[in-house]
Amino acid sequence: MKLQAILTAARIGVALLATTALTAPVFAAEVPAGTKLATDQVFKYRVLDNIRALDPQLAEDVDTAYVVSQLFEGLYNEDALGNPVPGAAESYDVNADNTVYTFHLRDAKWSNGDPVTAGDFVYGWQRAVDPATASTYAYYLGLVNVVNSDDIVAGKLPVTDLGVKAIDDKTLEVTLKASTPWFVKTLAHSTLFAAPKATIDKFGADWTKPENIVGNGSYILAENSPGERVVLKRNPNYWDDAKTVINEVQFLTINDENQGLTRWRAGEVDQTDVPAGQYPALKAELPGETYSVPQFCTYYFSVNMTATAPDALKSKQVRQALNLAIDRDVIVNNVLQGGQTPAYSFTNPHTAGFEMPTIPAASMSQADRDAKAKELMTAAGYGPDHPLALAYIYNTSEAHKKIATVVGQMWKEKLGVDLSLQDMEFAILSDMRHEQNYQLARNAWCGDYNEASTFLSLHDSKSEQNDSGWANADVDKLLADAKVSANPNEQYKKVEEIAAEEVPIMPVYFYAKVFMQKSNVKGWPFNNVEQIWYAKDLYKVE
Amino acid sequence: MLIFILKRLAIAIPTLLVLITVSFVLMKIAPGTPFSGDKAIPKEILANIYARYGLDKPEWQQLLEYIWNIVAHFDFGPSFKYKDRTVNEIIAQGFPVTFAYGTWSFLIATIVGISMGIIAAIRHNTLVDYFAVGITVGAQVAPTSSSRRFWFSCSRSGCAGFPAAAGTVGTGATSSCR
Incomplete structure (x- = not known):
């Protein structure tokens, strides 16, 4: 009788679960029949000197994340379009209000032959928030709403209180502090990878050395010479190794873009970035090997919105006038010339599921924008008789300098504004922005996961990354509502509209990644805006 | 002494x-x-x-x-930049390369330089002297960028036993959006 009651309860429970057992095919190197594969299946990728720690919970730079994503695997990977596809997990269930996710792990092995268990993920995630690990990305778990993560990072709770537990070896349950319909999209980030406890306990800080490291990814570490190269070989224990084609991956450190191009031409690397300003010429010379693809980042000017700002910037009319007078088309077409697109709002237009808001300025002609800007400026009491002087800070770089100079000129000619420019080290700029110790500052943001909140949460008055210091109660409420909304686009659009009206930031352009890639490399995920790629999905043809 | x-x-x-x-x-x-x-x-x-x-x-x-x-x-403690390495390990990685280059440069400079000097002194004010002094002064004033290119291509083709790819530990540039 008792058993019967439990079974009935269980059945009701199952019925209540919005079961989302994904059956999508796993992404792997999909080689069309009849393709003549090259004998040399070595993929050589150029990186900067920033391969810093091949530890999933300590990785922070983009290039390091690329290496780590070959050595380890999360619950879900991303396909060529940025959609989640099963990785270490085969499927998941989620409760009705998107706060409890249950992942079902596949039968997979670590590179030393040990089984990959739910406990390995619990350990990896606890390790990420453990104050002793001191991971820079420890905040990522709080960002994606894992229960108690912020308190554990702050040392107020033990790591065992983290909202993740192993129900059994193959079942992982994650509890979130708020409704998070997009949670599965955050799992390709290395902070949320599994970690091999036995190996880390045995070798301590030395566990990532080639002779010690154990991973569950499609490749294993063969050599690591920081500042020179990282070499990976196929992991025969990887569950999908049979479908892998690339045998070896080399990450070669070449800091200089022009040297990178020379070595690409010589066939020493398969992919390299296009040096600034050379995209049009290279596209004309090598149209089949020169690419410009959307990148998940937005370039913008931060405006100091706090009490420390000069009086002029406290005027909404002045902020709007300055924003309108920036001719984005000139910046993307004449200055950058690399396939970037003008930005009038913050969230990247390629964000999955995001509907672009209607920003009035976006559909105006530049002549109309300029006329409106002059009008606003006069109304605010500034003009030839009462010129405005402002200061702009940016981190030292040719491209940033060009943009600052061009915008300064536009403001001078159209509005009579004198803009003084000051360049500095990135670390100093970052600190000054953070402390609102500026008037106008260069800024840029790249999404951490493919959902609009990765951009818009910066407008939250409590956000650590809110460099403007902008506090708007309506925006805070909309962002809180979006978390539990069935269609958060409604809230997101309103936030963008308020931001376009108040101008705490002046969006300038959406990034593009411009690069050269050898024509014999196939399977590259050009349409993954986060530029997440896995060598296991690539192959080389004759 | x-x-x-x-x-x-x-x-x-x-x-x-x-x-x-x-x-x-x-x-x-x-x-x-x-x-x-x-x-x-x-x-x-x-x-x-x-x-x-x-x-x-x-x-x-x-x-x-x-x-x-x-x-x-x-x-020398942990590296703040390479978070899974110590400063000692980074020195250990670069030192043998620097040492090899340093030793070879020292030997070549000393042997060639002293020999040239002796020859120039013995055949003072002759064509041989001018030639020897010319080469020495030329090597002194040649821009390092061009001589580096020579030694680099030399090292990559493996001549004289130079290790390829000297430590290029550099500026530590940045990631995506700076």
Whole structure:
């Protein structure tokens, strides 16, 4: 009788679960029949000197994340379009209000032959928030709403209180502090990878050395010479190794873009970035090997919105006038010339599921924008008789300098504004922005996961990354509502509209990644805006 | 001679200690942190990182511990940049390459230079002298960029046993959105 009651309860429970057992095919190197594969299946990728720690919970730079994503695997990977596809997990269930996710792990092995268990993920995630690990990305778990993560990072709770537990070896349950319909999209980030406890306990800080490291990814570490190269070989224990084609991956450190191009031409690397300003010429010379693809980042000017700002910037009319007078088309077409697109709002237009808001300025002609800007400026009491002087800070770089100079000129000619420019080290700029110790500052943001909140949460008055210091109660409420909304686009659009009206930031352009890639490399995920790629999905043809 | 060497060494030690102290103070005065990145780090996390590297202790204590570890254990501590390596490991990676290049340059410069000098002295004011002095002065004034290119291509084709790809540990440029 008792058993019967439990079974009935269980059945009701199952019925209540919005079961989302994904059956999508796993992404792997999909080689069309009849393709003549090259004998040399070595993929050589150029990186900067920033391969810093091949530890999933300590990785922070983009290039390091690329290496780590070959050595380890999360619950879900991303396909060529940025959609989640099963990785270490085969499927998941989620409760009705998107706060409890249950992942079902596949039968997979670590590179030393040990089984990959739910406990390995619990350990990896606890390790990420453990104050002793001191991971820079420890905040990522709080960002994606894992229960108690912020308190554990702050040392107020033990790591065992983290909202993740192993129900059994193959079942992982994650509890979130708020409704998070997009949670599965955050799992390709290395902070949320599994970690091999036995190996880390045995070798301590030395566990990532080639002779010690154990991973569950499609490749294993063969050599690591920081500042020179990282070499990976196929992991025969990887569950999908049979479908892998690339045998070896080399990450070669070449800091200089022009040297990178020379070595690409010589066939020493398969992919390299296009040096600034050379995209049009290279596209004309090598149209089949020169690419410009959307990148998940937005370039913008931060405006100091706090009490420390000069009086002029406290005027909404002045902020709007300055924003309108920036001719984005000139910046993307004449200055950058690399396939970037003008930005009038913050969230990247390629964000999955995001509907672009209607920003009035976006559909105006530049002549109309300029006329409106002059009008606003006069109304605010500034003009030839009462010129405005402002200061702009940016981190030292040719491209940033060009943009600052061009915008300064536009403001001078159209509005009579004198803009003084000051360049500095990135670390100093970052600190000054953070402390609102500026008037106008260069800024840029790249999404951490493919959902609009990765951009818009910066407008939250409590956000650590809110460099403007902008506090708007309506925006805070909309962002809180979006978390539990069935269609958060409604809230997101309103936030963008308020931001376009108040101008705490002046969006300038959406990034593009411009690069050269050898024509014999196939399977590259050009349409993954986060530029997440896995060598296991690539192959080389004759 | 031995006394001279010992004297020089004895002077070198306090000089190095002063240099360490001065560079330590300069690093502390400079704004920013070694951990500043694209994204602002929440203060709780920054506190954890500081604690891990002992940067939460008083500065005089940090300096004393740093110097003591070098003097007593020859341990330069952890790298703030390569988070899974120590400074000793980074030196161990680059030192053999630098040592090989240094040794070869020293040997070549000494042998070729002294030989040329002797020849030039013996055949004073002859074509041989002008030739020898010409080469020596030419090598002195040749821009390092061009000579580096020569030695680099030489090292890559493997001549003279130079190790390829000398330590290119460089500026530590950045990630995506800077």
